[in-house]
Amino acid sequence: MINDNANLFLIFGIFTIILGVCGFYCIMVTKNFIRALIGLEILTKAVTLLIIAAGYVSNRIALAQSMVITLIVVEVVVISVAAGIVFGVFKQIGSLNITKMRNLKG
Amino acid sequence: MILTLILLTLLVLAAVWTVMTRSLMMSAVGLALTSVILSIIIFTLNSPLAGVFELSVCAGLITVVFISTMSLTKPITRTEFKKQTKDRIKRYWYMPVIIILIGLGCALMLTAPDLKPLTPAIENDVxxxxxxxxxxxxxxxxxxxxxxxxxxxxxxxxxxxxx
Structure with a gap:
């Protein structure tokens, strides 16, 4: 039983790392604001997966669900505010390209 | 175990497609698909409440937020799109290679953690x-x-x- 759970956690851990790499790569390589947010979302998915797997393996699934719900609430707020910021930047510079964001104050 | 592996592979494929697809709209749809697959995985791990939250909020609400933001901003022109396509291939083709290498490296190098015997949870109701x-x-x-x-x-x- 313990060995099964350890192997299951290992598999989830590997897939979490892969998803995390996916999200990081997206954020690093993209030149589009919205795609950077999508990369952030993928990173959050990786964290959600790891929390749920840890809760399942350690027999604390209720606690894990509670933390995932908190994570989802925070994620929605972050994405909504970030979408507002993206729209504000678009109104200022007329483009979603990060490389064109050079003439702001500060 | 096999079902979990298939679902996890589908999750990674959906995430890769989300990152690599050219159209931003398809990227948002891919993100919703990733969320749906993740919520199925959460359901299979006996966490229905978190699964419902993931399905309704992440696959629904966040996709709506992304698509609203895209509709409020100006789409790129055809010339820009063609230019970006060439540029994108150069930047993104490394990703599948890196993912496969990291996946193989982790599978070969990491070992299963040494878990302590399970103790009953203090509280089992979410x-x-x-x-x-x-x-x-x-x-x-x-x-x-x-x-x-x-x-x-x-x-x-x-x-x-x-x-």
Missing amino acids: RNVMWKVRQTDVLGQIIILLAGVFGVVVLFKERKKND
């Missing part, structure tokens, strides 16, 4: 955990939601012409 054990989290959620609402209101507020 509602009790949420409202009694993790009360501070609920307070934090309320504060963050209020901060988000104020943030969005300030961002979308129309400025006076004198400013």
Whole structure:
């Protein structure tokens, strides 16, 4: 039983790392604001997966669900505010390209 | 175990497609697909409440937010699109290679963790955990939601012409 759970956690851990790499790569390589947010979302998915797997393996699934719900609430707020910021930047510079964001104050 | 492996592989494929697809709209749809697959995985791990949240909020609400943002902003022209396509291939073709290499490396190098024998959980009901054990989290959620609402209101507020 313990060995099964350890192997299951290992598999989830590997897939979490892969998803995390996916999200990081997206954020690093993209030149589009919205795609950077999508990369952030993928990173959050990786964290959600790891929390749920840890809760399942350690027999604390209720606690894990509670933390995932908190994570989802925070994620929605972050994405909504970030979408507002993206729209504000678009109104200022007329483009979603990060490389064109050079003439702001500060 | 096999079902979990298939679902996890589908999850990674959906995430890769989300990152690599050219159209931003298809990228948002791919993100929703990733969320749906993740919520199925969460359901299979005996966590229905978190699965429902993931399905309704992440696959639904966040996709709507992304698509609304895209519709409020100007689409790129055909010439820009062609130029970006050539540029994108150069930047993104490394990703599948890196993912496969990292996946293989992790599978070969990492070993299963040494877990302690399981102890019974103090509380097994999510509602009790949420409202009694993790009360501070609920307070934090309320504060963050209020901060988000104020943030969005300030961002979308129309400025006076004198400013």
